Amino acid sequence: MSTVWLPLGVIAHARSGDKGDIVNIGIIARERHWFPVLKQGVTSGWLAEAWEEQVLGRIKVYEVPGIGALNCIMEKALQGGGTVSLRTDAQGKSMGQATLTVRVEVDRALAERLGVPLDEASQDRRGTIPIPVLA
Amino acid sequence: MPARGGVTRIAGAGGFWGDQVMAPITLMEGADIDYLTMDYLSEVTMSIMHKQKARDKTSGWATDLFDWLEAGGLELLKKKNTKLVTNAGGANPGACAEAVLGLACALGWVDCQIAIVVGDDIHPRIEHMNADGILTDLSGKSVDEALTAKLISAHAYIGAGPIARALEQGADIVLSGRVADASLIVGSMLHAEGWAKNSVAAELPICSPIESWAPMELHHPLDVIAGWTLAGHLIECGAQVTGGNADSWADITDLVNLGYPIAEIATDGSSVITKPEGSGGAVTRANVAEQMLYEIGDPASYFTPDVILDITAVSLDEIGTDRVAVAGARGRPRPDNLKVSSCFLDGWFTSATLLVPGPQAIAKAKATDYILLSRLARLDELVIHTEFLGTGITMPKGGIELQEDLPEVMIRWSVKSPNRTDVEIFGKSVAPLVLTGPAGVCGYSARPRPRSQLRFVPLLVSRETVEAKVEIPMLRTLRKALTERRPDLETRVFNRLQRISENENRIITKRIASRVLRGLERPVGRGKVN
Numbered sequence: 001m002s003t004v005w006l007p008l009g010v011i012a013h014a015r016s017g018d019k020g021d022i023v024n025i026g027i028i029a030r031e032r033h034w035f036p037v038l039k040q041g042v043t044s045g046w047l048a049e050a051w052e053e054q055v056l057g058r059i060k061v062y063e064v065p066g067i068g069a070l071n072c073i074m075e076k077a078l079q080g081g082g083t084v085s086l087r088t089d090a091q092g093k094s095m096g097q098a099t100l101t102v103r104v105e106v107d108r109a110l111a112e113r114l115g116v117p118l119d120e121a122s123q124d125r126r127g128t129i130p131i132p133v134l135a
Numbered sequence: 136m137p138a139r140g141g142v143t144r145i146a147g148a149g150g151f152w153g154d155q156v157m158a159p160i161t162l163m164e165g166a167d168i169d170y171l172t173m174d175y176l177s178e179v180t181m182s183i184m185h186k187q188k189a190r191d192k193t194s195g196w197a198t199d200l201f202d203w204l205e206a207g208g209l210e211l212l213k214k215k216n217t218k219l220v221t222n223a224g225g226a227n228p229g230a231c232a233e234a235v236l237g238l239a240c241a242l243g244w245v246d247c248q249i250a251i252v253v254g255d256d257i258h259p260r261i262e263h264m265n266a267d268g269i270l271t272d273l274s275g276k277s278v279d280e281a282l283t284a285k286l287i288s289a290h291a292y293i294g295a296g297p298i299a300r301a302l303e304q305g306a307d308i309v310l311s312g313r314v315a316d317a318s319l320i321v322g323s324m325l326h327a328e329g330w331a332k333n334s335v336a337a338e339l340p341i342c343s344p345i346e347s348w349a350p351m352e353l354h355h356p357l358d359v360i361a362g363w364t365l366a367g368h369l370i371e372c373g374a375q376v377t378g379g380n381a382d383s384w385a386d387i388t389d390l391v392n393l394g395y396p397i398a399e400i401a402t403d404g405s406s407v408i409t410k411p412e413g414s415g416g417a418v419t420r421a422n423v424a425e426q427m428l429y430e431i432g433d434p435a436s437y438f439t440p441d442v443i444l445d446i447t448a449v450s451l452d453e454i455g456t457d458r459v460a461v462a463g464a465r466g467r468p469r470p471d472n473l474k475v476s477s478c479f480l481d482g483w484f485t486s487a488t489l490l491v492p493g494p495q496a497i498a499k500a501k502a503t504d505y506i507l508l509s510r511l512a513r514l515d516e517l518v519i520h521t522e523f524l525g526t527g528i529t530m531p532k533g534g535i536e537l538q539e540d541l542p543e544v545m546i547r548w549s550v551k552s553p554n555r556t557d558v559e560i561f562g563k564s565v566a567p568l569v570l571t572g573p574a575g576v577c578g579y580s581a582r583p584r585p586r587s588q589l590r591f592v593p594l595l596v597s598r599e600t601v602e603a604k605v606e607i608p609m610l611r612t613l614r615k616a617l618t619e620r621r622p623d624l625e626t627r628v629f630n631r632l633q634r635i636s637e638n639e640n641r642i643i644t645k646r647i648a649s650r651v652l653r654g655l656e657r658p659v660g661r662g663k664v665n
Contacts, residue, residue, distance in 0.1 A: 013382035013421060017430035020178070020593055026428025028421065050531035064434045066448045066463060067424045071434050079520075083179045083591045084481060086520035086549035087528075094529040097382070102533040125533060 004108045004121040004131055009100035011116060012038050016096030023055070023077040023092035025099055028069040035068035037111050041104025042070055050102050051077070051095075103127055142399040142407070143327040145320050147370030149173045149395075152180055152197045152223075154373055159203050162395050163211045165411030170323040171212070173221040174316040174371045175200070178591045181313060182478035184226035185288040193234070195227030196310075201234050209235075212307065213244055218326075220298060220319045224310040226288065228253055231310050232608045240656060250301035252311035254603035257475065257596065258289040269597040270475070278594060282479070287589075289477035291596055294440030294469070297603040298322025299331035299348075300341050304607060313476060315440050320367030321345070321360065324400055342603055344469060345441055360442045361466030362404020365449065368437075369408055369426050369461065370396040376408060376426040377457075378416030389415025405462040407454065418457040427451070440473055440598075442466040472595040481590035483558040484551040487565040488524075490578035492543045497526065499573040500544040506572050507548065510564055517557040522547045545578075551588060558585035614655035629655070 008014075008027070011034055016025040025047075029038045044059040051059075057075025064071055082091040089095070103125050111118060123129040146168045148159035152175040159171055175197035188195030200223040204212075212219055224231040228251040239247035257264065264270045265283045272278055290313035299322040301309045314322070325331045325345060333339075334348040349356035369376050376396045378387040394414025399407040408423055410416060427446060431437050437444040445465040452460045491500040504521050511517060522528045524545040526537050550561045562582040569576050618625050635648040 013425065015380065015382070015425035015429055019430055019432070020591060022432075024428070024430060024432065026425060026431075028424045028428070030421075050533055052532060054531070062434050064428065064447050064449075066446070066450050067420075067427065069424060069428060071428050071431060073432055081591050083478075083589050084484075084551070086484070086486075086518070086551060088522055088524065088547055088549075089529055093380075095531075098529045098531055098534055100382075101535050102531055 002108045003105045004111065004118060004123065005103040005105050005125050005127060006041070006111070006116070006118070006121050007100065007127070008041060008102055008104050010120055011041060011104070011106075012100065014096035014100055016092050016094070016099075018078060018082045018091040018093075021057075021076055021078050021081040023074045023095055025072045025074070025096045026069060027072060027096075027099070028067060031115070032068035034114055034116055035065065037106050037114060037116055038068070038070060039063070040106045040110070042072070044072075046104060047072055047074065047099075050099065142401050143169050143324060144397055144399050145170045145172055145323055145366070145370070146397045147172055147174070147320075147373055147376075147395060149175065150371070150373035150375060151175065151177050152199060156199045156202050157206065158373065158395050160206065160208050160211060161414075162397075162411060163208070163215055163217060165394070165414055166397055167215065168217050168397060169327065170218045170220055170320075172319040172323065172367075172370070173200070173219075173223060174319065175221065175223045176225060176313060176316075178476060179478055179589045181226055181290050181476055182288045182589045188227050192227075193230045196225040196231035196234075197223040199223075200231070201238065204235060205238055209238060209242055209244065213247070218302060218306070218323070219308045220302070220323050221309070222311045222314045222316075222319060224251055224312050226256070226290075226312065228310050228312050229608070235308060235310065236608060247308070248304075248306045248607065249308045249310065250304060250306035250605050250607050252293065252297040252301055252309060252314060252603060252605055254297070254601060255290045255293045255311075255313040256288075257291050257601060258286065258477075261286060261289045261477075264596060264600060269600055271472075271595050273593055273595060275595070282592065285479040286477045286592070287479055289475055289594070291473040291475050291601045292440050293473070293601070293603045294318045294342070294345070295321035295325055296334075296341050296343065296345055297605050299325035299345075300334070301605045301607075302326035303331035303335055304605065306607065316371040317364045317367030317439055318441055320370065320398070320400075321363045321441050324363045328402055341605065342598070342601075346468070357442060357466035357468065358464065359402070359404035359466075361444045361464040362406065362462070363400060364439055364442055364444050364466070365427070365446060365461060365464040366398040366400045366406040366408075368431075368444075369406075369423060370398050372426065372429060374416060375429065376423055377410045377414075377418050378422055381417075381422045381425060383417070383419065383421055387415075387417045391415060404464060405460065408459045408461060409457055416457075418459050420451045420453050420459055423451050423459045423461070436467075438470050438474070440469060442469050471598060473598045473601055475594040475596050477592045477594055478589045479592065481588045482551055482553040483555045483585040484549070484588045485558050485562060485583040485585050486547060486549040487562070487583045488545055488547045488578065489565065489568060489576055490543060490545050491573070492575040492577070493540065496541050496544045497523065499576070500546050503568055503572045503576055504546060504548075507564060507568060511561060514552070514557045514560065516554055517550055517552040517561060519561070520549045522549075555585050617655070
C-alpha cells in the first residue's frame with residue numbers, strides 16, 4: 001500500500017484536558033467519513049513517539065464512532081499532576097493543538113477516495129518531500 | 136416547574152471559580168432559563184477553600200457567586216423565576232447560604248428559599264474509613280495510613296439526588312459542596328420531570344439510585360439519565376462548548392461577547408445545545424464534539440455518581456444556526472463507589488521569568504540558565520524546571536520546529552522543594568542575573584514568593600457510607616429570633632433604636648444605632664433538616 005504523511009490537523013481537530021496526572025486528547029475527524037483515515041494515522045504507538053519526552057505512562061486510544069473521533073488517554077503525562085507540574089502548561093491544555101502539527105501516515109488511495117485534501121502531503125514524516133497533487 | 140416548549144432550559148453559566156464573574160447576568164438578560172447551573176469547583180479548589188476557612192470561618196466558598204448576585208443577579212433570578220443550582224458552597228455551604236440569605240434579606244426577597252446540600256466532606260472520618268477498608272485508590276488497592284494522616288481535605292463527589300430533593304422542597308437556590316459537575320444539571324432535570332416528586336411520594340432515600348425514581352411507564356431510565364448527564368457534561372465548562380477554546384477559533388465571530396451555553400433538555404434524554412440569541416461564539420457540531428470528549432476517560436464508561444455513561448454511539452447534528460442536537464447516550468447502573476477528591480500539602484513552589492533579547496537570544500538564554508543553575512547547585516532538594524518560551528516547549532517530536540534564532544526569548548523557571556528556604560533563595564537569585572549575566576537581560580519583577588503546593592489525590596469510597604443531606608436554612612434574622620423570645624423588645628428596644636437611627640442629631644449616636652440595627656438584620660440559625 002502506498003502511504004503519505006499528512007499533518008494531523010488536515011484530517012482532524014482536537015482538544016485536550018487533564019484528570020490528575022492523566023492528559024486526554026479528544027481527536028475528531030473534520031468530516032465524519034474521514035474517520036477510517038484518522039484511525040489509521042493516530043495509534044498509541046504514534047502518540048508515544050510524538051510525546052516520548054513528556055509522557056511517561058501508558059497510552060490508550062479509544063474509538064468514539066458516533067462522532068468519528070478518538071479519545072486518547074495518556075498516563076503520567078503531567079509530572080505528577082496539574083497541581084504539582086512545573087510546566088507552564090501544567091494541565092496539558094496545549095497538547096491537543098500541538099498534536100495536530102505532527103504528521104501521520106495514512107493510505108494514500110483511501111485518503112484520496114474519501115476526499116481528504118493532499119496539498120500538504122509528503123513522502124516522509126518530516127514533510128521534506130511534498131507530493132504533487134494529482135489534477 | 137412547567138417546562139417551556141416541552142423541554143427544560145438549563146444554562147451553564149461558568150466553568151470554574153475564575154471564569155467571567157458576570158456571565159450569569161448576561162445569560163439571564165439574553166434568554167429565558169428554567170435552571171441556571173454553575174460549577175465552581177476543580178480538583179484543588181476544595182483544598183484552597185479549606186485553607187481559607189481555617190483563617191476565617193465565614194469563608195471557604197466561591198465568593199464570585201455573591202458578587203454577581205449582588206450586582207443584580209439575585210433580582211434577575213426572582214424576576215425571571217429561574218432556579219439557581221450551584222456547587223459554590225465548596226468547603227462551607229452553610230456560610231455561603233448565610234451570605235446569600237443576608238443579601239436576599241437586604242434586597243427584600245424575604246421568602247427566598249435557600250437549600251444547602253452537605254455530606255460530601257468525609258475528611259473527619261477518613262482515617263476510620265480507611266481502617267474499615269472502605270477507602271481505596273483508583274485501582275482498588277488499600278490506602279497507606281501515612282497518606283490519609285496527611286490529607287488536609289477529602290470530599291466525596293455527590294450525585295443528583297440531593298439537588299433534586301432540595302428543589303422539590305421548594306428551594307429557589309441550591310448551594311452545595313462537592314456535587315459532581317453534571318449532577319447539578321441531572322438534579323435539575325429530576326425536579327423538572329417530576330422524578331423528585333415520585334421519590335418523595337414513594338419515600339425513597341435521598342441517595343437511592345435515581346433510576347428508581349423514574350415514572351413507571353419509562354422503559355430505559357438509565358439511558359435518560361445518561362442523556363441528561365451528557366447534556367450536563369457539555370455545559371458544565373461554560374463557553375467551552377459555544378466557541379471558547381475551539382480549534383475553529385479563527386472562524387468564530389465575536390469571541391468578545393462569547394455567549395454561555397443553554398441546554399434544552401427533553402424528557403427522553405436528548406437535548407439541543409444552544410446559546411442566547413445575539414451573543415457571540417458558535418454552537419457547531421465541531422465545537423460540541425470537542426467539549427464532549429473534554430476530560431473524559433473511556434468513552435464507553437464515563438463514571439459519574441448517577442450513572443455510567445456510554446457516549447460511543449452519540450450523534451451530534453446541526454439542526455439550525457447555533458443549535459446542535461445531541462442524542463444516543465446510553466447508561467448503565469451507577470458505580471458502587473464514589474470518587475473522592477483529596478489533597479495534601481507537598482512542599483513549596485514558585486516561578487519567575489526573564490526576557491532575553493537578541494542578537495544570539497537563544498545562546499544568551501542558555502548561558503543565563505546555566506549561571507542560575509550553577510549558583511543554586513548546592514541546594515540538593517530544589518528541583519528547577521527551565522523553559523525557553525517561544526522555542527517550541529509545547530511541541531511534541533515531529534511538531535513545529537525552531538528554524539533559526541529568535542529576536543528574543545523568555546526564560547521561565549519553575550521550582551519546587553520540601554524546604555521553604557530553598558524556594559526563597561531561588562526567588563532572590565533571579566533579579567541579580569540582570570546585572571551579572573549576559574547583555575540586555577530584562578523584565579524581572581518583584582522577588583517571587585514561595586507558595587505551598589497542594590498535591591491532588593483521587594480516591595474511592597464505598598457509597599453507602601456517604602450520607603448526603605439537604606438543609607434549608609430559615610430566613611430568620613437575629614431581630615426576629617429575639618422578638619420571638621421576648622416580644623417586649625420590639626417596642627422597648629428596637630423601635631427606639633429605629634427612631635435614633637433616623638432622627639438623632641448627634642452623628643456618632645445615630646451611626647451606632649444604625650450599625651446595631653444592621654447587625655440585628657443578619658440571618659441566624661438553621662431551620663428544617665431532613
